[in-house]
Amino acid sequence: MADPLSRRTLIERGGLAIGILIAGRATSRAVADEEIKEADKIKQTDAHYQRFPKGPQRCQICLQFIPPEQCKIVQGPIFPQGWCQFFAAKENAQ
Template sequence: MESSVSRRGMLQLTLVAAASVAEAVASPARAQPELSEAQKISHADAKYQTTPNDQQRCEICLQFEPPNHCKIVQSPITPHGWCQYFAARENAH
């Protein structure tokens, strides 16, 4: 039993497969619900401090939410603070 698939058909199948993979990869990132304050990490457990650690500070962290919130550490925080979960945003200064 032999089947013939045209280049156009193969390209369409490839595009559909690629789109499916892209959707599967993107969906979990969008589906992550926000944490409630009770679910967030405490200041003590995060080793949070109200001063920066050299150039590292909350206001350039991926988790920072202006004016004084964090996606993973309990609020309030200061933009000039720091914790052990610091992760700089791309092009952060």
């Protein structure tokens, strides 16, 4: 009589379970890393962030801006029309 759970089936299911476990842990780590990164960013007050542009300078055309409302170096939320002292225009920005 054949065993309904053959060695091959057990190996395949075990591999799938391990894959799911690894994917879950990687996702949790990515979320934790993102939270740490946000906490490590410069506070808006320290960056002299404002919710309005400074002349033609605004977050929307800054190298550090991540649409729709994040910045690589300053804690969010960041408005596209905002500005801070670390503004650096993208090449060909208008």
